[in-house]
Amino acid sequence: MMKRPALIFLFAMLLSASAGALQVIVWDRDLQTKLGYGEVSASKLNLQLVTDYSGPVVVLFARDSTEKAAYSGLAPRYDGLLKNGVLNINVPDNTENVTLSKFLGSFKLNLSVQSAGQNVSLPGLKTAPEKDPKK
Numbered sequence: 001m002m003k004r005p006a007l008i009f010l011f012a013m014l015l016s017a018s019a020g021a022l023q024v025i026v027w028d029r030d031l032q033t034k035l036g037y038g039e040v041s042a043s044k045l046n047l048q049l050v051t052d053y054s055g056p057v058v059v060l061f062a063r064d065s066t067e068k069a070a071y072s073g074l075a076p077r078y079d080g081l082l083k084n085g086v087l088n089i090n091v092p093d094n095t096e097n098v099t100l101s102k103f104l105g106s107f108k109l110n111l112s113v114q115s116a117g118q119n120v121s122l123p124g125l126k127t128a129p130e131k132d133p134k135k
Contacts, residue, residue, distance in 0.1 A: 022063045022074075023038070023063075024037070024045065024059060024062075026047075026082065027057060027058045028057060029057060035053050036050060036116065037116075045104055045110070046114070048113075050082075050115075050116050051084075051085035055081070056080070057079070058077060058080070059089055060076060060077055061074055061075070062076070070107075073106075078090060080097070081097060086099060088100070
């Protein structure tokens with residue numbers, strides 16, 4: 001499997017999407033399906049999340065150089081579990097999973113989750129036009 005090159009590509013794409021805000025992308029464990037995307041605005045992470053998925057996930061964080069001091073303890077990647085619309089992440093040196101909301105609280109951030117249905121789009125990418133069902 002080519003997980004490492006795919007992860008590097010996805011992380012680079014996340015970094016280039018828009019500078020100036022802490023960003024997060026939630027993927028399934030195999031990095032095949034994007035399940036969530038969010039950015040920090042002021043002190044709130046606004047996260048669009050597919051809420052009907054249950055299973056292991058990978059949570060990627062991207063921050064620019066000006067945010068490194070503000071989020072100094074934040075790793076670029078965490079493994080986690082999404083179940084019933086609740087995202088838990090595995091924090092190193094912690095015996096149990098922590099909800100994303102509680103984890104972000106340690107960085108003085110609040111979490112706002114909006115249901116994204118089945119499709120989450122990356123900023124800057126165009127979506128394909130819908131096909132006419134009559135054809």
